Amino acid sequence: MSARQADWEDYVRTGRPRIFGVLNVTPDSFSDGGEHATVEAAVAHAHALIADGADWIDVGGESTAPGRAPLTPEAEQERIITVIRELAAAGVRLSVDTYHAATARAAVEAGALIVNDVYGSDPDMPAVLRETEAEYILMHSFGAPTTPHDYGNVVAEVAEELHRRVGALDAAGVDASRIVVDPGLGFSKQPAENWALINDLDTLGVETGCRVLVGASRKRFVKALVGEDRHALDIATAVIGLTAADRGVWAVRVHDVQAMHAAFATRSEVGRWSGVNAVAGPMRGASVTALTRGGVPA
Secondary structure, X not given: OXXXXXXXXXXXXXXXXXXXXXXXXXXXXXOOOOOOOOHHHHHHHHHHHHHHOXXXXXXXXXXXXXXXXXXXXXXXXXXXXXXXHHHHHOOOOEXXXXXXXXXXXXXXXXOOOEEEEOOXXXXXXXXXXXXXXXXXXXXXXXXXXXXXXXXXXXXHHHHHHHHHHHHHHHHOOOOHHHEEEEOOOXXXXXXXXXXXXXXXXXXXXXXXXXXXXXXXXXXXXXXXXXXXXXXXXXXXXXXXXXXXXXXXXXXXXXXXXXXXXXXXXXXXXXXXXXXOOOOOHHHHHHHHHHHHOOOOOO
């Protein structure tokens, strides 16, 4: 059984979204820059994320935070290809976070199974996907995260643009079954527009006919709500992940895998007890009666 088949069967069995653990092999990530910049640190962190419950590791070598200078494909590959090769050899399921077709090809040859592309701007990318048969995460964006864009109906417009781009890829020989769409939270979107997209994620799957991945982890619009504290950000991210699960998404991309995995496990357990009256009726009735009169059960 292939790694993709095994992952799909686990997805069907568990009924929860896939968890992509973020692995930034970069000194300047907006969230954890420098923490995993060496091969040894990156590989160790990936295995820790797997132990915490990650289904996939998303390996990136370039920060897309505002103001960061772009990397050349050569410099990007120098950071990540050895990491990908080592993790793939250990059986880890990998996606590569890149918008360079040359890096995507090198990463797939090293063992990555999915290309996670935040811009979709490289004209050579369809050929790489066609020739390697890698799966593809197509993110909605209009350039850098801070590139301004005015929306009328953000959900309808994002769905329409993703549908158009899926169609173009299909025409280029990349079957839609291999494409995952991502609404691009935080990219050219105001906080209210991000929240609107989260609330209506199921529309993206219906309109595009593709699986949906959502990445909200530690982004600026979440910070605007809960502040800069990493623990608070990861709690908020887990709540977004639960909302996304209720909207039928295929995957979530997070930094704190342990929190997300625990949230999904709790959601599953609560659902397992749906309709089960775990406390005897008379006892429950006595408790309610006591509370309403301000006392305690006899």
